[in-house]
Structures are given as structure tokens and as C-alpha cells.
Amino acid sequence: MQQMQQMMKQVKKMQEEMQKAQEGLKDRIVEGSAGGGAITVKIDGHKQIKDIVIKPEVVDPEDVEMLQDLVLTAVNDALRKADEMVGKEMGKFTGGMNIPGLF
Secondary structure, three states: OHHHHHHHHHHHHHHHHHHHHHHHHHHOEEEEEEOOOOEEEEEEOOOOEEEEEEOHHHOOOOOHHHHHHHHHHHHHHHHHHHHHHHHHHHHHHHOOOOOOOOO
8 A cells, every 4th residue: 555655656746747847848949940041930849839030032922832832841840840859858757658648
């Protein structure tokens, strides 16, 4: 019985630490880019876009599709990096196991 109580305390402590880590991810920013840095996107660990910078030289009214593709590529790059950051941070608690719905 004592072991069960100790284990429950450890689980509760781990849950609290995971919650703090998840909350801290909102303050961690990653940057994705496309076109050799012509477009950069900053995103936090909660996958909220914080900033998009488009260099004027890539804005061509005659080729809007290229600009759209670059923005899409930069956003997807930032999202991938955010996923990697979250996976690395939360992997400290899960031992690298991918637990669906955990984060």
C-alpha cells in the first residue's frame, strides 16, 4: 500500500512537471524560412504564428503564386520545427515514447 501511494505521488509530480513544460512552450519560438531567408515565419511551441517577414524583393505582382508557395513553405518549415521542439521537450517525460493525445 505504501508503494502505491509513493508511486501515485511520483505520477502526480510528473504530471505537474509536464504541465509546466507545456506552458513554457508558449514562450519558446522557432523560425522557419523559405527562399533563402526571403520569407521567415516565427511560431511558438503552441503552434501560434508570432511573426511573418517578407522581404520586399520577393513581392512580384506578376508572380503571386511564387509568393504564396514561399509563405506556405516557410509556415510548414516553422510548424515542423515546432513539432520537433515539442517532441524533444516532452520526450524528457515520456522517454521518447510517442503517446497519442499527450501533446
